[in-house]
Structures are given as structure tokens and as C-alpha cells.
Amino acid sequence: MRTSLVFGIIAATLPSAFAADQPSTPAPQPAERPAxxxxxxxxxxxxPDDIRKQYSAFAGKALAFAIQQRFKAMSSEKQKMLIDADIVKKAFMDNLAQPLDEESLKKEGDLITKAYEEAYKAYSKAKTALFFQENAKKPGVILLENGMQCEVTVDKDPANNYRIEEADNVEISTLHSDFAMRSRMSSSGVLEDFVELSEVSRELLKELPEGTKWIVYVPASALSETFREDDEQCLILTFDRELKTRGEEDGRDEDIEDEE
Structure with missing residues (x-):
């Protein structure tokens, strides 16, 4: 073996051997990230699920009750002439489970509502005319020349009676309503400023006899032009004293509307 080759091998192996005898320095490792x-x-x-389910069941029951009340109201004697509750109920049940198109429903509603309103207007006009015809036959009803009809309550003691101009309260309702829609009070008297009535009507009412209460049935023809919207309209006015009988002569004027 040639010397140069031997020395070459020794030179190559010595560093490795020497390094093996020395304490090793570990190579730096990257820091471990916390898991x-x-x-x-x-x-x-x-x-909570149980409360949500209980409330949902109650909401469904309350909705059913509300609908039952609507059906019950439609079944009343007064409503029977206007709507058939049985047909309403059947249509409701037939359509409850199927999707309804809003646009189609609106078109259908526009057509039938227009026809119904015309029919209702004719019905209401005929009903009003019949009412005045029958009411005129009642004993004690006073007929005025412009079509108004009046009932006057007179106290046996003349000292307790007064003129209608002195009435400080009036309740306003219509022929087709079971209760007063609104009331008006004024310590200075409610008749003079009752602008719903024509001037002629107000003057005619001043000719009524003294009493403690006046019920006045007013056809549309006796209203002022501003309030004469429909020729089938009829107001029922009840005039009496409220403020003075209660000792409340405070000069207040009130116009109170009640919810229907």
C-alpha cells in the first residue's frame, strides 16, 4: 500500500475519532409550542326546551280560542244578514294546510270586496229607511220636518226639566252600532257647536219640549254637508246633563271617543 494512501486514510479518520472522544454539544432544538x-x-x-314547548302549545290554544270567538261573533243574529259563519269556517279549514299566494288572494279580495261594499250600501240604506218608518209609529216619538225623530224624557217635577240647549253631554252612536262610538261634553252646552248637524237641524231641536234626556235619530239628510258622507248614514244622539248634575261646572269641553 502506498504511504500517501495510508496517510490519506489516517488524515480522514482522525478527526472523527477525536471528535468521538470529546463531550458532544447537542445541536439547538426549536422550542416546543404548548399544546x-x-x-x-x-x-x-x-x-329551556320544556318551557318553550309549553308556551308553543299555549300559543296554539290561544289562537284557536281567538278564531272560535270570531266564528261565534259571525254567528250572531245581527251578523247573519251580513256573513255566513259556516262558510267562513269551512273555507278556513280547507285552506289552512295549503300555501296561499298573497297576490292572487289580493286580486280576488279586491273584486269581491267591491261587489260586497255595493251590496252592503244598498242593504244599509234599505235598513235605515225601514227603521225610520217603523220608529215613527212608536208612541211618544216626535217627527220633525227634516226627517229627524226624537224621544223626550220628561220629569214629573217641572223644576227638574230644562231645554236641550242646556244639555252638557251628548253620546253619539249609529243605527248599526250597539254602543256609543264617542261622547262630547261642554258646560256651556253641546248643541250649539255640534257641527255634525246642519244649522236647520240645530234650530229645529231647540223647539223640542223641555225634559231631562233627548234621543234624536238623525238621517243623513239632516247632517251638515261636511259630514253627509253616505246617504244611508244615520246618527243616534242622546243629549242629557252630566256635568251640572255632578256639580262639576268647571267649564271643561271634552270629546271622548270609545273603541269599538
Whole structure:
């Protein structure tokens, strides 16, 4: 073996051998990252399931009750002439489970509503005319020349009676309503400023006898032009004293509307 080759082998192996005899210095290692914590996903806020289900059942029951009340109202004697509750109920049940198109329903409603309103107007006009015809036959009803009809309550003691101009309260209702729609009070008297009545009507009422209460049936023809919207309209006015009988002569004027 040639010397140069031997020395070459020795030169190549000595550093390795020497290094093996020396304490080794570990190579720097990258710092270990802390293990990521697995966060539990938080559930969104909610109402307890049992309470939600109980309330849902109640809501359905309350809705059923409300609809039952509507059907009951439609079945009253007064409403029978206007709507058939049995047909309403059947149509409701037939359509409850199927999807309805809003646009188609609106078109259908526009057509039938227009026809119904015309029919109702004719019905209301005929009903009003019949009412005045029958009411005129009642004993004690005073007929005025412009079509108004009046009932006057007179106290046996003349000292307790007064003129209608002194009435400080009037309740206003219509022929087709079971209760007063609104009332008006004024310590200075309500008749003079009752602008719903024509001037002629107000003057005619001043000729009525003294009493404690006046019920006045007013056809549309006796109203002022501003309030004469429909020729089938009829107001029922009840004039009496409220403020003075209660000792409340405070000069207040009130116009109170009641919800129907």
C-alpha cells in the first residue's frame, strides 16, 4: 500500500475519532409550542326546551280560542244578514294546510270586496229607511220636518226639566252600532257647536219640549254637508246633563271617543 494512501486514510479518520472522544454539544432544538387547548363550543342562548314547548302549545290554544270567538261573533243574529259563519269556517279549514299566494288572494279580495261594499250600501240604506218608518209609529216619538225623530224624557217635577240647549253631554252612536262610538261634553252646552248637524237641524231641536234626556235619530239628510258622507248614514244622539248634575261646572269641553 502506498504511504500517501495510508496517510490519506489516517488524515480522514482522525478527526472523527477525536471528535468521538470529546463531550458532544447537542445541536439547538426549536422550542416546543404548548399544546393548543381544545375550547368547547358554547351553545347559543336559548329558552329551556320544556318551557318553550309549553308556551308553543299555549300559543296554539290561544289562537284557536281567538278564531272560535270570531266564528261565534259571525254567528250572531245581527251578523247573519251580513256573513255566513259556516262558510267562513269551512273555507278556513280547507285552506289552512295549503300555501296561499298573497297576490292572487289580493286580486280576488279586491273584486269581491267591491261587489260586497255595493251590496252592503244598498242593504244599509234599505235598513235605515225601514227603521225610520217603523220608529215613527212608536208612541211618544216626535217627527220633525227634516226627517229627524226624537224621544223626550220628561220629569214629573217641572223644576227638574230644562231645554236641550242646556244639555252638557251628548253620546253619539249609529243605527248599526250597539254602543256609543264617542261622547262630547261642554258646560256651556253641546248643541250649539255640534257641527255634525246642519244649522236647520240645530234650530229645529231647540223647539223640542223641555225634559231631562233627548234621543234624536238623525238621517243623513239632516247632517251638515261636511259630514253627509253616505246617504244611508244615520246618527243616534242622546243629549242629557252630566256635568251640572255632578256639580262639576268647571267649564271643561271634552270629546271622548270609545273603541269599538
Amino acid at each position: 393548543a387547548k381544545t375550547e368547547k363550543k358554547q351553545a347559543p342562548p336559548s329558552i
